[in-house]
Amino acid sequence: xxxxxxxxxRSAALIGAASTGLxxxxxxxxxxxxVRVGLMLPYTGTFAQLGVAIENGFRLAIDQxxxxxxxxxxxxxxxxxxxxxxxxxxxxxxxxxxxxVDVIVGTVHSGVQMGIQRxxxxxxxxxxxxxxxxxxxxxxxxxPNVFRxxxxxxxxxRALGKAMVDRGHKKAVxxxxxxxxxxxAFEGFKEGYLAAGGTIVKELGLPFPQVEFQALLTEIAALKxxxxxxxxxxxxxxxxxxxxxxxxxxxxxxxxxxxxxTEGVLEAAGPAAEGIITTMHYSDSLDTPRNKQFRLDYAKTxxxxxxxxxxxxxxxxLLLAQxxxxxxxxxxxxxxxxxxxxxxxxxxxxxxxxxxxxxxPIQDIYLRQVVNKENKVLGVxxxxxxxxxxxxxMA
Numbered sequence: 001x002x003x004x005x006x007x008x009x010r011s012a013a014l015i016g017a018a019s020t021g022l023x024x025x026x027x028x029x030x031x032x033x034x035v036r037v038g039l040m041l042p043y044t045g046t047f048a049q050l051g052v053a054i055e056n057g058f059r060l061a062i063d064q065x066x067x068x069x070x071x072x073x074x075x076x077x078x079x080x081x082x083x084x085x086x087x088x089x090x091x092x093x094x095x096x097x098x099x100x101v102d103v104i105v106g107t108v109h110s111g112v113q114m115g116i117q118r119x120x121x122x123x124x125x126x127x128x129x130x131x132x133x134x135x136x137x138x139x140x141x142x143x144p145n146v147f148r149x150x151x152x153x154x155x156x157x158r159a160l161g162k163a164m165v166d167r168g169h170k171k172a173v174x175x176x177x178x179x180x181x182x183x184x185a186f187e188g189f190k191e192g193y194l195a196a197g198g199t200i201v202k203e204l205g206l207p208f209p210q211v212e213f214q215a216l217l218t219e220i221a222a223l224k225x226x227x228x229x230x231x232x233x234x235x236x237x238x239x240x241x242x243x244x245x246x247x248x249x250x251x252x253x254x255x256x257x258x259x260x261x262t263e264g265v266l267e268a269a270g271p272a273a274e275g276i277i278t279t280m281h282y283s284d285s286l287d288t289p290r291n292k293q294f295r296l297d298y299a300k301t302x303x304x305x306x307x308x309x310x311x312x313x314x315x316x317x318l319l320l321a322q323x324x325x326x327x328x329x330x331x332x333x334x335x336x337x338x339x340x341x342x343x344x345x346x347x348x349x350x351x352x353x354x355x356x357x358x359x360x361p362i363q364d365i366y367l368r369q370v371v372n373k374e375n376k377v378l379g380v381x382x383x384x385x386x387x388x389x390x391x392x393x394m395a
Contacts, residue, residue, distance in 0.1 A: 185258050
């Protein structure tokens, strides 16, 4: 349909509606109503702190844009996803069908994310992922209306292998929880480490979220690899770090990991974490004006120190604002909105990044080392690293 015909048909529809005393609700809302933003994040349970950090970062970015999206006021809707995958579809449908949101921002847990993914693909609602790294979201089940602002599960560990080989560690043991995130993190490590000339002596695992590491640590001691690489996060990561040191391995076999190993757990891990090297798409200690300003603004606003989750929420807000501004707040203009989001360059505290063809960040991965309870940046482990997007076919 030509632009002129479209305008005429819309005008006719409006005149017809006016003659019957009605105004088409979707046209009225597109022109003057508020943008309906749905936040589907964990506000209770293990990941509650992450959900709050993401929302804080997101709201800070929007506030810095004048508190509007494309010139329109915002109406907020919130659902606690409870990190419960069985409730994922139901909760996402509440936001789409009951609240009629223009965009869903969520979530942390990859299992819940797949529920949102299904609803987004079926309804066409804009979906922005501020954390969950599950591969399918930007691979086999990618969609034109789904964009991730965080990472894919294999991205941080993809950059780890070369850093280890460069330090002379050519034989490694890998250890993680046996679940989707652990498996996908291993995929990245294996690809990078083998390509750099390393050999994986053994792959060790235990069911999520078990933390009885002793038998596996005994096996590592017997295998005597050059180094150990791992993926753990949260309380389990802190315990693994402490147990690794208590088993006498810390000074014999260097420990490496995905950045989540040392993210937000350094107090709990204590001196055992000192010297651990990780790869991650952000570090608190990034010495750039952009990061310093962000950290200052966040601390002033929330009286908290931001972490990687706050950064990912912030970047989600920056991305959405760019898209909304490009279409002057007309979220119904989906083709133009998706094009603007895909073509965006996000000026992030982590460094500028762009979107891949499958809608995952192309971003620098930093090499970090724990020094005095801080993740200090040693350098860039991988420049502008993209996820493969394998199997992604945009509809």
